[in-house]
Amino acid sequence: MTSPDAHVVIVGAGHAGGTLAALLRQYGYAGPVTLVGEEPIPPYQRPPLSKAWLKGEADAESLALKPLEFYAENRIDFRPSVRAERIDRDRKALVLSDGTTLAYDILVLATGARAIRLPIPGADLEGILELRTAADAEALKAALGPGRTMAVVGGGYIGLEAAASARALGAEAIVLEREPRILARVAGEVLSNFFRTLHEGHGVRFLTGASVTGFRGEGGKVTGVELADGRVIDCDLALVGVGAVPNQELAQAAGLAVNRGVVVDLEARTSDPSIFAIGDVTLRPMPIYGRDFRMESVPNALEQAKQAACAITGRPAPAGETPWQWSDQYDIKLQIAGYNFDSDQTLVRGDPASGRFAIFHLKGDQVQAVEAINSPPEFMMGRQLIGSRRPVDKQRLADPSVSMKEVAAA
Amino acid sequence: MAKITFIQHDGTEHVHEGKTGLSVMEVAVKNNVPGIDADCGGACACATCHVYVDAAWLGKTGEKTAMEESMLDFAEGVEPNSRLSCQIKVSDALDGLVVRLPESQH
Numbered sequence: 001m002t003s004p005d006a007h008v009v010i011v012g013a014g015h016a017g018g019t020l021a022a023l024l025r026q027y028g029y030a031g032p033v034t035l036v037g038e039e040p041i042p043p044y045q046r047p048p049l050s051k052a053w054l055k056g057e058a059d060a061e062s063l064a065l066k067p068l069e070f071y072a073e074n075r076i077d078f079r080p081s082v083r084a085e086r087i088d089r090d091r092k093a094l095v096l097s098d099g100t101t102l103a104y105d106i107l108v109l110a111t112g113a114r115a116i117r118l119p120i121p122g123a124d125l126e127g128i129l130e131l132r133t134a135a136d137a138e139a140l141k142a143a144l145g146p147g148r149t150m151a152v153v154g155g156g157y158i159g160l161e162a163a164a165s166a167r168a169l170g171a172e173a174i175v176l177e178r179e180p181r182i183l184a185r186v187a188g189e190v191l192s193n194f195f196r197t198l199h200e201g202h203g204v205r206f207l208t209g210a211s212v213t214g215f216r217g218e219g220g221k222v223t224g225v226e227l228a229d230g231r232v233i234d235c236d237l238a239l240v241g242v243g244a245v246p247n248q249e250l251a252q253a254a255g256l257a258v259n260r261g262v263v264v265d266l267e268a269r270t271s272d273p274s275i276f277a278i279g280d281v282t283l284r285p286m287p288i289y290g291r292d293f294r295m296e297s298v299p300n301a302l303e304q305a306k307q308a309a310c311a312i313t314g315r316p317a318p319a320g321e322t323p324w325q326w327s328d329q330y331d332i333k334l335q336i337a338g339y340n341f342d343s344d345q346t347l348v349r350g351d352p353a354s355g356r357f358a359i360f361h362l363k364g365d366q367v368q369a370v371e372a373i374n375s376p377p378e379f380m381m382g383r384q385l386i387g388s389r390r391p392v393d394k395q396r397l398a399d400p401s402v403s404m405k406e407v408a409a410a
Numbered sequence: 411m412a413k414i415t416f417i418q419h420d421g422t423e424h425v426h427e428g429k430t431g432l433s434v435m436e437v438a439v440k441n442n443v444p445g446i447d448a449d450c451g452g453a454c455a456c457a458t459c460h461v462y463v464d465a466a467w468l469g470k471t472g473e474k475t476a477m478e479e480s481m482l483d484f485a486e487g488v489e490p491n492s493r494l495s496c497q498i499k500v501s502d503a504l505d506g507l508v509v510r511l512p513e514s515q516h
Contacts, residue, residue: 047450047451047453062432065439066442070440070442299449302449326455328453333454333455333477335455376480
């Protein structure tokens with residue numbers, strides 16, 4: 001339990017950091033809280049940036065986790081547009097880019113991840129964009145519009161969501177994927193094929209096995225994407241979405257344990273008991289899979305914010321969760337529970353052609369992960385089955401005429 | 411605008427003004443009302459903004475979509491007056507709305 005006047009300093013004002021600051025007050029913590037962020041605005045939701053916000057269906061006010069005045073009203077010292085430069089663990093001090101030093105009793109690293117930039121010729125041309133921050137999204141929105149052509153480098157979820165939004169705005173979209181299929185790193189073949197067909201039906205073009213080797217430009221502006229086979233794909237803008245890396249340099253320089261992310265335990269504590277880390281930057285244990293890994297998802301950011309808030313305020317740790325995430329593209333809602341580790345069988349429940357089906361990944365007769373397309377029962381029940389590790393009757397699971405409640409009850 | 415009363419499971423009341431067009435969930439979250447997690451931010455993807463609508467207001471809060479119905483079907487402690495608060499839009503007609511919160515959101 002923390003002393004009641006301990007200074008909690010949170011580095012990173014994203015979804016994880018912002019949620020932790022609010023939870024500390026919700027849980028009755030009355031001591032000083034400082035929230036330091038590099039961006040000029042208070043914490044906001046990133047998922048809508050590629051979806052509702054990009055299509056103009058959500059405004060900045062609705063993106064904000066809390067209104068700006070919330071922070072002052074709740075005595076949270078929110079410091080925007082400032083970067084943390086260095087942690088002095090011996091003096092328990094954080095050095096900021098504006099020259100100030102903050103003394104902390106508890107430090108929380110919520111520094112997130114950053115988009116990977118391609119180290120290829122032309123990568124600094126105007127019109128080559130990434131999508132991580134509100135400022136990125138503003139630039140993307142400004143560059144899109146009827147008649148514009150967007151090349152999407154990388155067929156992952158962010159690129160696909162942006163392609164769907166681009167089509168809604170009347171722009172052309174062409175997805176360039178290095179692997180033989182889109183979503184290759186994050187989804188199985190059934191789902192990859194489903195999304196490709198869905199997008200093609202909305203006029204998105206795809207080139208798979210397409211290795212991007214450079215960008216072409218004119219007058220400093222991008223005009224095309226060069227492929228390894230010599231082809232050049234004309235475009236007015238290029239969105240690069242090829243993954244992210246954790247912003248772990250601050251932790252690493254301070255000598256904290258890092259390994260493809262800042263290493264934390266189930267209380268979100270790092271190798272220094274006075275320092276926590278939460279969100280995309282962490283490598284955390286996931287007991288239901290018996291392994292540690294790094295997740296980039298809002299539900300994980302919220303879960304770890306809860307873990308840290310509980311540990312700081314002396315509450316019992318939250319019950320172990322089943323990780324999940326979601327994506328919206330056109331009228332399709334994808335809900336994913338779990339991660340597909342060690343599965344030995346894939347089972348499709350329902351007909352992909354109907355636009356309503358679920359893919360279960362099994363290890364023996366246990367569910368490891370489920371990808372549900374417009375299928376809330378499969379998602380909700382699947383998530384419970386993953387958490388409980390209860391064996392399932394695979395024949396009944398594969399039969400959509402047997403309800404998910406009956407499958408789970410068997 | 412509408413005045414909305416959120417009653418936590420332990421009986422604590424929180425009264426907040428909600429702007430027309432926001433969802434009831436957003437009014438709770440932006441005011442840091444404990445007991446509404448809203449993990450997905452209103453995408454109707456998580457069922458962690460579950461509320462019980464006071465009987466007097468059931469007729470005014472609108473119909474559930476198939477997606478909401480389906481998500482609620484698998485939430486814990488569901489009652490006939492259960493709703494996902496991200497799917498209830500604030501309007502002048504909801505001035506005085508009372509919703510109760512479940513013990514936890516799962």
